[in-house]
Amino acid sequence: MDCLQNSWEESMEGFQLSKESDDVGNSYWYKEVWTNENPRIALENAEVEVTEENVGKLQQECLHIFDDKSERNEMLANRARSIFDT
Numbered sequence: 001m002d003c004l005q006n007s008w009e010e011s012m013e014g015f016q017l018s019k020e021s022d023d024v025g026n027s028y029w030y031k032e033v034w035t036n037e038n039p040r041i042a043l044e045n046a047e048v049e050v051t052e053e054n055v056g057k058l059q060q061e062c063l064h065i066f067d068d069k070s071e072r073n074e075m076l077a078n079r080a081r082s083i084f085d086t
Contacts, residue, residue: 042058
């Protein structure tokens, strides 16, 4: 479990506040940066052999797993409720 926690903390280095914007002018206030190291860590934690083929397959299969932001939006709303006591 310590390995998983250490890996998680290392992967958190990619999380950052951002002042960038997308191609339609929406400003980002938060940005996640995933590197090639993240799937390698995931494979190690899953006890799967870390090869370029396995890294590529995992990346391809996970390409859109974060597209549905409804859970994250609900987390933001819950936090807003708790901060502003609504």
